[in-house]
Amino acid sequence: MLDNSNNTMMSExxxxxSANLMKNYYDLDNAWFGFFAGGQAWSAGQWQDFVEAAxxxxxxxxxxxxxxxxxxxxxxxxxxDLLTSRx
Numbered sequence: 001m002l003d004n005s006n007n008t009m010m011s012e013x014x015x016x017x018s019a020n021l022m023k024n025y026y027d028l029d030n031a032w033f034g035f036f037a038g039g040q041a042w043s044a045g046q047w048q049d050f051v052e053a054a055x056x057x058x059x060x061x062x063x064x065x066x067x068x069x070x071x072x073x074x075x076x077x078x079x080x081d082l083l084t085s086r087x
Contacts (some may be wrong), residue, residue: 009059012055012059015055015058016055019051019054020051021048072079
């Protein structure tokens with residue numbers, strides 16, 4: 001969906017438009033999770049919240065001068081030894 005090969009950050013509107021094109025695919029790919037929302041597409045009523053969160057993550061990661069992304073729960077992100085270790 002996102003091509004960053006030219007190292008230029010997408011505009012917010014382009015990012016969100018691109019994400020919105022994926023909604024139906026996202027619902028189909030995650031249909032197994034429908035039980036969580038009572039059997040309907042689990043993004044129902046929440047899609048724009050997901051897109052907004054994705055935009056904020058993209059924007060912040062794109063501007064990350066460390067060029068490192070650490071995903072995980074709070075314990076992982078706050079473990080000093082893990083954060084300061086180098087491969």
